[in-house]
């Protein structure tokens with residue numbers, strides 16, 4: 287399988303790239319490097335013996351995202367790219383709504399155009415807010431209490447509607 291990992295130079299993304307390569311998949315990475323560097327992929331390549339194809343792309347640039355899909359037969363997407371600091375999201379909500387929501391909308395619009403139907407989205411436990419007891423389970427009612435968590439909740443809703451459609 288050829289798997290696109292957005293946010294693939296980041297913390298969880300780079301570990302996922304390694305696991306995918308170890309499982310025999312080809313990996314394409316898209317990241318704008320706002321919170322990471324290409325060094326992580328160099329180290330992953332050292333461990334796996336295989337280089338992931340890297341594209342420095344900002345997901346808010348839909349044309350740039352489309353170009354990567356046009357040049358690759360992507361089978362599935364694992365979507366990690368996003369801003370993730372709760373405190374910063376309270377100070378700068380617009381930055382979070384724009385980056386996380388517009389980035390995701392562009393990604394799924396491009397996936398639709400290229401007939402790619404499989405996506406795993408990295409949401410967050412923050413969607414469960416503070417009204418649920420730990421440990422959280424997926425059946426619990428969601429209700430984030432900060433802008434970062436709300437971007438995740440809203441993306442979950444969008445993906446759920448798409449799944450239904």
Ligand SMILES: NC(=O)c1ccc[n+]([C@@H]2O[C@H](COP(=O)([O-])OP(=O)(O)OC[C@H]3O[C@@H](n4cnc5c(N)ncnc54)[C@H](O)[C@@H]3O)[C@@H](O)[C@H]2O)c1
Nearest residue numbers: 293296297298317318319320321322344345367368370408
């Ligand atoms: N680390 C955690 O404990 C945790 C827990 C729950 C959910 N998550 C979610 O998992 C994902 C990955 O988390 P992480 O800890 O690896 O974070 P991270 O910051 O290391 O990785 C996110 C990556 O996304 C990239 N990015 C951000 N906006 C982008 C954009 N518009 N276009 C392209 N790339 C962009 C960043 O450069 C970074 O490399 C995030 O979406 C985060 O919200 C993380």
